[in-house]
Amino acid sequence: MASTLFSRTRTRTEPEVITEPWPEIGETWKPEGVTVAERYANLVGTVVLVYNADSCYHVIACLGCHYLASTDNNRSYDTRYGLKDASKAANEHASICRALPRDIPARPDEHAARARLHTWVVAMSRRDEDRRLHLSDFDSGRLILQRTNEWIETELRSFAAGRPDVLTATPSEYSPSFDYKVLRLAS
Numbered sequence: 114m115a116s117t118l119f120s121r122t123r124t125r126t127e128p129e130v131i132t133e134p135w136p137e138i139g140e141t142w143k144p145e146g147v148t149v150a151e152r153y154a155n156l157v158g159t160v161v162l163v164y165n166a167d168s169c170y171h172v173i174a175c176l177g178c179h180y181l182a183s184t185d186n187n188r189s190y191d192t193r194y195g196l197k198d199a200s201k202a203a204n205e206h207a208s209i210c211r212a213l214p215r216d217i218p219a220r221p222d223e224h225a226a227r228a229r230l231h232t233w234v235v236a237m238s239r240r241d242e243d244r245r246l247h248l249s250d251f252d253s254g255r256l257i258l259q260r261t262n263e264w265i266e267t268e269l270r271s272f273a274a275g276r277p278d279v280l281t282a283t284p285s286e287y288s289p290s291f292d293y294k295v296l297r298l299a300s
């Protein structure tokens with residue numbers, strides 16, 4: 114019956130799909146785990162995104178060239194981007210980028226996403242000291258990973274269980290979440 118087709122309500126398990134077309138760009142990509150705050154397109158149609166994932170920090174990513182920036186070089190060392198400065202820098206990049214639009218990254222399968230996350234954690238362990246791990250440490254990779262914060266946390270706990278020499282996950286004293294620490298890899 115036709116009426117059932119139209120009256121069907123979305124169930125809990127179905128992903129929510131909202132299209133917010135940017136008519137001047139025609140790009141509606143919504144990678145999982147990422148909130149795209151702004152989009153800029155240049156004359157050749159290359160799109161530069163400003164997004165955030167876990168935190169109020171913003172990342173700029175060009176879908177044409179490989180430009181990716183999470184820290185503001187105009188400010189003191191290692192200052193993460195707020196929305197306003199990120200927007201300005203993204204707009205500037207869009208105006209000078211000469212790259213042609215690339216295809217948006219495909220969502221990796223579970224195996225590939227897990228391998229990617231593990232590689233990042235192991236890379237972080239190649240430092241001089243143990244270091245607290247924050248989800249925002251993965252912000253720059255979120256367009257590649259395309260997974261939710263919950264997925265990342267589940268994987269981190271599972272990784273910590275298998276590789277306690279690299280990563281520890283302990284229930285947080287102050288919140289319902291976990292504290293993660295990347296251990297210095299023994300040489």
Ligand SMILES: [Zn+2]
Nearest residue numbers: 175178180210
């Ligand atoms: Zn670019």
